[in-house]
Amino acid sequence: MIQIKSMKGAYLGELEELILLSVAVLYDHAYGVTIVEEMDQRISRKISIGAVYTVLMRLEEKGYVCSHEGAATQRRGGRRKKLYRLTNSGEEALRFAQDIRQRFWSAIPQAAFPSHSL
């Protein structure tokens, strides 16, 4: 069971959540460019590399992701990548976020949805 009380105040922002999800999806290949591409492909959302790094740095400070240096490639002008990976607390935060939604979803009466009445 997830300790809800302990997660109090650790809500993820929307962009934070999306990027954290991308990091999780990309698993071993999560770095600036791939995250941007992932966002673009999956939800057609264009964000800049600057925004990605800003969010990643924030997430790293919160301890939801950890980073390590990846290999350098020719296409990067010989520069290294900074690869990100989900941490335990990052996983917790994601699950918590989903759980909260789930609770809300399950609490919605069917009649509340306008599409239901059709």
Next chain:
Amino acid sequence: MKPQQPLPAPPRLGVWLLHRCIHPEIIDYITGDLEEVFYSTYQSAGLRKAQRLYLWQVVLLLSRPRLLRPIQLKISFPMNQIRFSLLSAWRQAKRQPIRTGVQLLGLLISFSCALLISFHLVFHFSFDQHISNADRIYRVAVDRNYLNGEKQSNATSSFPLAEAVEQDFSSVEETTQLISSQFMQEQAMLSVNGTRYHEEKILYAEANLSVFFELTLLQTSAPLTGYSVYLSESVARKYFSDDNPLGELVLLGDTLAVKVQGVFQDQPATSHLQLPLLLSMDVFDAVAGENARTIWGWDLAYTYIRLHPTADPAQTASQFDALFAKYNPNFSERRGYIYTAELQPLTDIHLYSHRIWEFEPGENVANLYLLAGACLLLLIISAVNFVNLLAAQVYRQTKVIGMKKVMGATPLSLYTHFVVEIGIQLLLVLMLSGIIVNALLPSLSSLTGISPEAYLDTAAVSVLAGAVITSVVFLLITSIHLYLLIRPIKPRVLLNRNAPNAYRLGIISKGLLLMQFALALLLTLGATTLYQQRQLLQSQSLGFAKDHTLIFSLDEVEKPHLGALKNALVNKANVASVSATSSYPGGRSERMRMRQQGQQDYVPVNLLYVDYDFLETLSIPLVAGRNFDQRYATDSTVRFIVNRAAVEAFEINMEEDAQLEWPTIYGTYQCDVIGVIEDFHFASLTQAIEPMVLVTFPRFNYVLVNINPQQVATTLTQIEEVFQQVLPELTFHYQWLDQSLADQYQKEARLDILIRLFTILSIFIALIGLIALADILIENRVKEVGIRKVLGASAGQIILLINQQFIRLLLLAIVIAVPAALLLTNRWLDQYVYRVQVDIWVIILICVGSLLLILGTVSIKSLKAALANPVKALRGE
């Protein structure tokens, strides 16, 4: 293997910006990511698109403060660098004493002069600024516009004007008025406890004047009404020493008792209103008659108005014509003129107002500009020296700088090293010139007649600020020049054996040298013209004998005794002649209007009341007709003697009898002209001689006594005895006519001294600069000169070789400076009626002289090189 086609690089600007601004910890990842995106876009969408996207990403990155490099302010005081700069400056100075000495001496001289002159300038430009509402206070000065087009500009106006202005103009907040005793052509005499005091002028003021002009009343004072007087602090001390003057009585002219109602602090030196004492307007009424203050057309009052803060002065000024039309109907028929008024801003009066009846003679702003200009030229000339010698120094150190660059010195560190060195020199110069100014300020004040305290009080802060700002600007300009000099020096100069040290005059140095020569020439030519003009004025005959003539002023009290006094004086053996007169040359004369009988137009003339012996006392020659004579009874009232200028103005035919019509308030007199005298300079030599009419009407203010040049001292004691016999209660007080005339020209004479001084100094600075430059040039060409000598060049040829570039510059400078000087001096001379013609020979003389001076100066140095043994020059170390 086929050479791979190089991939295009991301835009350099973007990369540069990233490296400048992004946090160093993540810069690698970010640039890497961006590059990856760049290449994939390049392959999919082309170069243009890729570049655009890259730059756009950079812009977005820069708007993320989290990713940016933290701004680091490195403030570490470069103590080591300064110590090193000091040391190297000291070593440089020791190694090149001439260059350093010249550089600093020139600056020191010109800085000191500039500081001194700034004191003078700031003093004169800060007149009347101490009054808090100065920008809203104006003096109403009127012009009398005569029907024939003549115009008389008075500093004063009629007394009723103030009341009219207050009633009719809503824009005027308050007015105040001041009447000077000088309009009544009387000396003011006061007696306190039986002691008599002559005051140059006494003033009658309205009660609100002390508030209007923010006088600081020292003790609780009663209002200035009734028969009362306010004393200035210094006058109070003179009259009552340390006693409390309040409530004491002062006798005006031995008869009218007025009570001291207040004491005010002396006006600051920068006030155009220097007030010894203020009498109430009630006293004025008692002296001048009840009606004096109601007459339009007697311009006796200085009228000051303060406008409302929102009022427009131009609009107020435009309302005066209507006001005069309302209060002075038919004025043009009755008086022959109409009034117009000018609103003079309070702070402009001292410098810009030169009307008749000024309260105090102001300063001519043109003279101040002349001084400032000369001073500026001096500054520029010394600055040129500094900059040129600095350039020489940098050239000299080319190899040192190259070496330092090899060792890893950044251009910035090299540059700051030099700038710090200049800064130290400037600081030194500033401090030394401060000491010099401190020592010379008393000399300046003895020259200008303004006390050192007055200078310091008014100008110290501004001058200090100005000096600092000037130094900083100077430092900036030299720094820029320095930067241009240092930047192109490449480390490869070390490998270049082709005379990397040889210093040639660069284009900037040449330009500056040219400017220096031209300015020095300009100053010399200008000063010469100035000197010639002054000589002309001084050598010009005044038209009367000014030597050995004493002036005594008469008071109302003494006038009845005039006859007895004259008789007693004439009987003394060494007294040549005695005459009573209303005024003396250099003093003020009355302006009247007369016309020849049968003529249409009136002519303004100066009227002088004299007695029968006036012409004899001043040795003014008669041209036609006769002198006044006691045997003709009518001579005593209605006979005129006129000068030549009047003959021309009235168009009198000298062969025939002539009569002049003289309209007065008592009616029009018809007066015979009985004689014509030669023109003489009654007013200043700078003014044209105006028509003058002499009449023997007993309105005398002065006695002139001409004595024999022998035994002056005994004669003076004899005269004093006579005075004590006839007028025992009077303090014996006289002045010499020639001295009082000389005082008139003193102001201009002191200007001359300063200009001459600046000229000499500027030539001196330019020449020592030249010596230093020549020194450096020759030092660099020692080997060249040696080789030339070995190959057979004569000493003369070598001197010519070194001189020729300076000569060329001087010739060019002459071409520039001479026309400029002619233009400027001609404009300056335009203010004089009697002016010198600029002599072409003088110009040639100055040009040739400057040529010789430069040849001589450079040759001091070049001769040594030319005569030296070439073996010594060519021998290797």
